[in-house]
Amino acid sequence: MTDVIIPALGESITEATVGQWLKNPGDKVAADEPIVSLETDKVAVEVPSPVAGVMGEQLFKVGDTVAVGAMIARIDGGEGGAVTAPTPAVVKEAAPAAAASAPAKTAAPAEPTSHIDDTPPTKPVPEVGNAVPAAPAPDAIAPAVRKLLGDYNLEPASITGTGLDGRLTKGDVLAAIEAGTAKVIGAPAAAAPAPAAAERREERVRMTRLRQTIARRLKEAQDTAAMLTTFNDVDMTAVMAARARYKDLFEKKHGVRLGFMSFFAKAVVLALRDVPAVNAAIEGDEIVYRDYADLGIAASSPGGLVVPVLRNADKLSFAETEKAIGDFGKRAQAGKLAIADLQGGTFTITNGGVFGSLMSTPILNTPQSGVLGMHRIEERPVVRDGQIVARPMMYLALSYDHRLVDGREAVTFLVRVKEAIEDPARLLLDM
Structure with missing residues (x-):
């Protein structure tokens, strides 16, 4: 043994x-x-x-x-x-623990919670008519995945599993929901009576360690930092024009798509140089200033929000930045980020716009002193040269630790980001 x-x-x-x-x-x-x-x-x-x-x-x-x-x-x-x-x-991806509580650190053997059949897989039988493939055995589905299937009343057999031995993962279920390929079990009766009060149910599911950590760190940020948020808006016309003009050539040369995040990462690096307090941190009764920029790029994963760190972002090219950010996103969705990818960071960028957010007040990723929130781009009427015109606008939000960063510095930081995005030539000229 x-x-x-x-x-x-x-x-x-x-x-x-x-x-x-x-x-x-x-x-x-x-x-x-x-x-x-x-x-x-x-x-x-x-x-x-x-x-x-x-x-x-x-x-x-x-x-x-x-x-x-x-x-x-x-x-x-x-x-x-x-x-x-x-x-x-x-x-x-992190699978939530079983809902039933159990003593921690017990040494008693436990009955298995899932089953893997050692018999050779049989050759799949083609579907005939409305036949549905056999669903995975209930005990082969992780509790978190089973809960997600139940929440949406989905047929497990209609979703292709990419996990070990073809197991379903939360990512598989979410992707099938987004693609519209997941089948709903049965159909509600046209005249189904309203459920009686006695039929109402509740389910208690233990929080995953990741969700517990997210909750604890967000609360710690509110309890520790004197957090304040300031806003500005940015005209995305110039960046969108540059991206449209060079995206095909950029992808052909570098093998990666040109997105907006690299522009904002570069703009943040310039702003951090002009306002170093936003890139600093309080440790005890000392302030630690950095001459480098390790940017945390918030990404969504099946287990919750994660923040992989783009190290030495101040020294990376546009192509290197896009490749790293794209790699983070793919590995976050696949649940393959390493612990080292999530450690450190001097400033964070989060993009709620990908989910449709118009405006928000992001919470600090302590012990960092600043976090920039990006939001959705939408056409709004603005005044240019005395004329009302429609422009693609985005709201920016900077949450910062007011113990370290003054209001003047926070506003200056946002203005620097705004100037660099509205005039991308500044990114090349380091202005």
């Missing part, structure tokens, strides 16, 4: 929650094959098997808290002795 030990999960991370067992007792396991998904404060990490063999005893249940260095399972067939699993490099 070989012991599987929880490896180091990243700086300052000492424990995690068992999110999902990927192998059941008796299942064959290859060396380095993931056997369990752990939820940390930032992302979910898959722990691989250190040896090939057969999955043996599972020492923790879904929802249990496990410490780094603890033994979590045993593999039968490998060489004896305790073996620490390799440091995990693959990150999956």
Whole structure:
């Protein structure tokens, strides 16, 4: 028997929650094959098997808290002795823990929460008429995915799973909903009576570690910083014209699409140079000023909002910036961001406009002192040279820590961003 030990999960991370067992007792396991998904404060990490063999005893249940260095399972067939699993490099979406509460750090073996059939897959049978493919077994679907399917009353068999052994992930369900390919189970009766009061139900679902961390950090930001938000608007005409003119040539040369985020990242870098307080942080009774810009770019993931860090953004070209941001977005949706991708950062940019937000007051990503909120672009009447014209306008919001950043500095920062976006030549001339 070989012991599987929880490896180091990243700086300052000492424990995690068992999110999902990927192998059941008796299942064959290859060396380095993931056997369990752990939820940390930032992302979910898959722990691989250190040896090939057969999955043996599972020492923790879904929802249990496990410490780094603890033994979590045993593999039968490998060489004896305790073996620490390799440091995990693959990150999956965080699956919420089971709703039923369980004592943390218990050492009692648990019944498996999912089932993987070892029998060879049968050849798929083509659909005939209105036949629907057999749905995955209920115990093969993670609790978070099952809840999402239930919320939308969807048929699991109508959605293609991309997870381990074809399992459905939250990303698969959300993508099917957006594409309109997911099938709704049954159809409501035309004259169905209103549900009686006795039929009303509630469901309690334990928060994932990621959601708990998001909630805690956002509240800490409100409790710690003297947070204030100032607004401005920006005319997107020049940037949109530049993008339309060069996007095809840019993509042909660099292999990546030219978006708006690289313009804003460059504009923020210029503004941070002019107003260094926005790029600084308070540590105790000292102010730490930086001569570099590590930009956190907020991205949506199936498990919640994550903020991967674009390091040394002040030294990156437009193409390098676009490639890095595009890579962050893809890996965030696939649940493959590494913990190192989310650490650090001196300033954050968040774009609520992709979801249709017109205006918002973003919350600081402490200990940072500033966060820029972008919003949707819409045509609005503005006055140019004494004439009322329609222009593509965007509201910008800068939330900042008033303990460190004065109102004059905050307004100056936003004006610098506005000037650079309305006259993109400033980005090339470093003005």
